[in-house]
Amino acid sequence: MTNHSVPVSIDGISFQLKELHPFEWLQKLGRVFCVFDQQDSGNLSFGIEREGRKKFVKYAGAPTVAYTGTPQEAIIRLKQALPLYEALNHPHLITLEEHFEVENGYAAVFDWFDGECLHSHWSFPPPQKYTHPDSPFFRFRQLPVEERLRSLDCIFSFHVHVEASGYVAVDFYDGSILYDFKQGLTEICDIDLYRKKPFINTMGRLWGSSRFMSPEEFELGADIDARTNVFNMGAIAFGLLGGERDRSYLKWEADEELYETALRAVQPDRDERYASVAEFYAAWNAARNIKPSGIGGKC
Structure with a gap:
């Protein structure tokens, strides 16, 4: 202050x-x-x-x-x-x-959505965010993996919708995620900086948390597109299921096939990632051995 x-x-x-x-x-x-x-x-x-x-x-x-x-x-x-x-x-x-x-x-x-922000930096700045028992992020990370996977399903399905609507996500991070611990529901807020495609990086370092940003979001003149958002989704998966910036399997709490899916999504070389969020989401669901819930599924 x-x-x-x-x-x-x-x-x-x-x-x-x-x-x-x-x-x-x-x-x-x-x-x-x-x-x-x-x-x-x-x-x-x-x-x-x-x-x-x-x-x-x-x-x-x-x-x-x-x-x-x-x-x-x-x-x-x-x-x-x-x-x-x-x-x-x-x-x-x-x-x-x-x-x-x-x-x-x-x-x-x-x-009003009766959820708590997973990055409530005003109440629990790092490192308290990761360790304080009252921190929404800490409490979320204590949930069973299956509940966190359902939350990620909400996030991924919304961004398939974003992609299909002709937009790209900008500045999406864990501070954009609200979680209702009583009902186990997830909603997304603060999409104020999302942009219509095509979108070019005219800033150098774009808005956002570097924990979830792809290399092109730091590169002046780079295309910000579906592969950028694939990186963002993979990084969110590591944030909610793994070691966030530490993307080693040792820190990962879900199964190996999901780990490999998330790891491909966050490749620094954009050509090695999935070509779209829809393709990533399909691979993610295949790894979970479930059919996609669709954009209207309840999470």
Whole structure:
């Protein structure tokens, strides 16, 4: 947190901003029961409840403490991202209900999903993320392998849908995964930086967590495409079933055939990977000896 912050309180919930900001518009949506104020995206998010129904509100326009850009830049990015949730609507993606302009910013309202983020860096920064008994990631890694495989099935099937819809995933990492420990359900959030194909790396180092990024996501002028997303899916598999960056079989908790499938997906040479997420997912399911669940399967 920066040294220049002021405390703000809404409905008894306190959080920090760089300076005061009006939030009267929130009252019509309901009562605030939680706030996420540590994101570096420039967005401020709220849990809202009204008449027993919960919503998740993502808002751009407030001067958040962890963001280095301007509120106007955050507003533009949020507006650009919202059509993605409509174009990529899917049973395993959080549901966008509405979005609208307010006097000092822009708000998007999503259905509330009662899951926990697997990379809750504001509460459990590394190394606590990997070792603290209350860390969602640590608790997820204690689940039986079969339950984690079902979660990965949600992730893979969604990205087959992304691919078939003509998009590529950008900045997908374990912070984009929500897991409901009570019901054993997985949903994906924060797809704000996904892009329509074809997409070229014009930045050098793209947005994202280096733990899950392919070599081309660091290469200016490289194609970011299906093989890039194959790498991303393989890296996620190692994150949830193996040693994350340590991709040795010693750290792997599932069977050898699944290990070989994930290992091919994360080859530095893109030509050695599967050609598409759909091909990777088919190989993954063949290794599990099951038929693909399809994009609408319940996870």
